[in-house]
Amino acid sequence: MKHIKSHFTFTKQQRSGIFVLLLLILILQCVYFFVDFSSEEFQVNQHDLVQFRAEIDSLKQIKTQNNKPKVYPFNPNFITDYKGYTLGMSSEEIDRLHAFRKQNKWINSIKDFQRITLVSDSLLLKISPYFKFPDWVLNPKPKTQYSYSKNKSPKTFDQKLNLNTATAEQLKKINGIGDKLSERIVAYRKKIGGNFIADVQLQDVYGLSPEVVKRTLNEFTVKNTKPIQTLDLNTATINELVTIQYIDYEIAHNIIEERTLREGFKSLDQLTKVKDFPVKKIDIIKLYLTLNLE
CATH class of the missing domain: 1.10.150 (DNA polymerase; domain 1)
Known part of the structure; x- marks a missing residue:
């Protein structure tokens, strides 16, 4: 008990020090509450403040827009x-x-x-x-008015123009044939000797679609064609076969082999069974062949 009491016993100097400390704390508290420390000289420029706030708001809007999912054009x-x-x-x-x-x-x-x-x-x-x-x-093309009618009856052989004498200007009257295609038809005709042998050869002109070929043959056909020398498929040699368009030495050799296996072809359509034979060109190749079955 005496030991505890000793802690609360102060000397005269200690009591004076404690009194001064408490007085100092009280003075500082009064100064804090009653004295205004704000600077009267500091002034805010309201115009600059408004601009600054507006800039901050615009940056926030931009950030918000950038965070939104972007929408691209779509169907x-x-x-x-x-x-x-x-x-x-x-x-x-x-x-x-x-x-x-x-x-x-x-x-x-x-x-x-x-x-x-x-x-x-x-x-x-x-x-x-x-x-x-x-x-x-958005931009639909206007329907082209053609001079021909779908219900128009097909022309007869005599009514059609001769494909072997048709000029580029005459060919351009066909829907789908322009300057290049008309000149290409004439050039191809010259390339094969100046005359088409049959209408089917028109399919061989590069760039002509089946629809354009059909429309052309409604107005033109092969007339006055020069006679050609045909080959007997069952007796022709390799050297003779290679003179036919689209048949090279390899295909000619395959034709001879197939002919031997079959002991002679029974029809021209059996050529489609020949290895590597250009099946799509068979109608043109058949123009140069005959078949003697006797």
């Missing part, structure tokens, strides 16, 4: 469930679009999209600038 016919969700479409609106597309139908305008999906005007205004339709929808 609304191919909107998936996820794509529609990101655009803000409801599941019902997406289902209407998919049901329409399952009928093998296409949306070709913004009005069609709203009519099918029933999206709101506000959503349509938001997403329609990103719609991208094919060029043939």
